[in-house]
Amino acid sequence: MAIARGYAATDASKPLAPFTFERREPRDDDVVIDIKYCGVCHSDIHQARDEWGNSTFPMVPGHEIVGIVRAVGSQVTRFKIGDRVGVGCFVDSCTTCAKRDLDLEQYLPGLVVTYNGVEAHGTPTQGGYSDHIVVKEGYVLSIPENLPLDAAAPLLCAGITLYSPLRHWKAGPGKKVAIVGLGGLGHMGVKLAHAMGAEVTVLSQTLSKKEDGLKLGADHYYATKDPETFTKLAGSFDLIICTVAAEIDWNAYLNLLKVDGDLVLVGIPENPVPVHAFSLVPARRSISGSMIGSIKETQEMLDFCGEHGIVSEIETIRMEQINEAYERVVRSDVRYRFVIDMESIKA
Numbered sequence: 001m002a003i004a005r006g007y008a009a010t011d012a013s014k015p016l017a018p019f020t021f022e023r024r025e026p027r028d029d030d031v032v033i034d035i036k037y038c039g040v041c042h043s044d045i046h047q048a049r050d051e052w053g054n055s056t057f058p059m060v061p062g063h064e065i066v067g068i069v070r071a072v073g074s075q076v077t078r079f080k081i082g083d084r085v086g087v088g089c090f091v092d093s094c095t096t097c098a099k100r101d102l103d104l105e106q107y108l109p110g111l112v113v114t115y116n117g118v119e120a121h122g123t124p125t126q127g128g129y130s131d132h133i134v135v136k137e138g139y140v141l142s143i144p145e146n147l148p149l150d151a152a153a154p155l156l157c158a159g160i161t162l163y164s165p166l167r168h169w170k171a172g173p174g175k176k177v178a179i180v181g182l183g184g185l186g187h188m189g190v191k192l193a194h195a196m197g198a199e200v201t202v203l204s205q206t207l208s209k210k211e212d213g214l215k216l217g218a219d220h221y222y223a224t225k226d227p228e229t230f231t232k233l234a235g236s237f238d239l240i241i242c243t244v245a246a247e248i249d250w251n252a253y254l255n256l257l258k259v260d261g262d263l264v265l266v267g268i269p270e271n272p273v274p275v276h277a278f279s280l281v282p283a284r285r286s287i288s289g290s291m292i293g294s295i296k297e298t299q300e301m302l303d304f305c306g307e308h309g310i311v312s313e314i315e316t317i318r319m320e321q322i323n324e325a326y327e328r329v330v331r332s333d334v335r336y337r338f339v340i341d342m343e344s345i346k347a
């Protein structure tokens with residue numbers, strides 16, 4: 001067992017604080033990773049504050065992990081000491097019921113999430129707000145050489161969470177795609193959809209980030225606080241991906257879809273989503289959800305980002321700034337992802 005240094009939430013109402021804990025002794029198929037950077041996802045905040053009602057404490061959040069391989073078990077074949085690697089939202093999946101060849105393991109029972117989860121042996125998982133992590137080889141990703149490690153960290157959750165639905169719903173040339181919310185997930189959605197060749201519209205609360213949105217690759221930018229947006233854009237989009245975790249007028253957004261259009265939720269609001277049948281039926285529209293992506297698809301996304309030079313727009317923070325960063329994310333005051341420099345925890 002090695003002692004890890006990290007930051008944990010010890011209770012839903014307390015700020016995160018320094019925390020030491022044990023990482024498991026590496027097994028034959030394990031990779032030991034020195035964590036260099038970890039992105040701050042809004043899901044970290046939801047869980048640290050028990051907003052989804054499924055939190056266990058103490059909790060070391062963090063599932064946008066990048067680092068350097070420190071050691072490998074005797075059966076590891078794909079990684080060696082010194083490799084640049086990443087770990088995303090899960091670190092294991094069921095090997096008996098889950099058919100990994102479906103490459104949909106994120107939707108199958110037995111998924112072991114990177115933190116706030118439980119491993120097969122009953123040990124709670126702890127995430128990337130820490131100096132190192134021990135992960136089975138099959139759940140470790142390669143970071144393309146041309147991508148800076150710090151700005152690549154958010155690809156491990158924000159990147160794949162947008163890449164997967166964009167691919168599944170076939171974003172590309174001739175498709176009109178809207179991204180709702182220009183935050184951590186949303187800004188990756190704009191970059192990825194643009195690189196896939198779609199015509200991209202940002203639907204943000206205000207026009208305050210319009211210049212950024214257009215630079216990121218959006219073709220159009222509208223404020224959802226302006227009621228005219230909803231009349232002007234009625235029936236416009238093939239696909240709308242909503243990254244918002246708040247209560248919004250879902251029926252108004254559904255009305256922006258063409259016939260056969262899809263509204264895909266990736267943001268996870270606390271309350272149920274009220275939808276009127278008239279928002280769906282007269283135009284054969286659908287409302288769906290999507291969660292991260294498989295390991296295979298995550299590697300495909302990383303390679304796509306390597307080819308297109310896509311990384312996240314980040315603001316790097318020290319570990320002790322995490323509570324302030326959480327407050328800023330909640331206020332939508334982030335451009336566009338906080339990334340923790342893990343050197344700050346070792347100092």
Ligand code: NAP
Binds near residue numbers: 040042184204
């Ligand atoms: P984020 O950086 O806080 O971005 C969310 C964006 O939503 C904000 O930047 C803001 O954009 C918009 N927004 C915030 N409050 C709003 C309100 N009251 N009304 C309308 N729009 C509002 O968060 P994130 O890290 O991107 O995560 C977003 C959500 O996705 C969270 O619920 C998270 O848990 C979830 N998530 C899901 C998955 C998955 O697999 N499905 C993966 C990761 C995260 P504007 O300022 O542009 O309006």
Ligand code: ZN
Binds near residue numbers: 041042044089157158
């Ligand atoms: Zn996340």
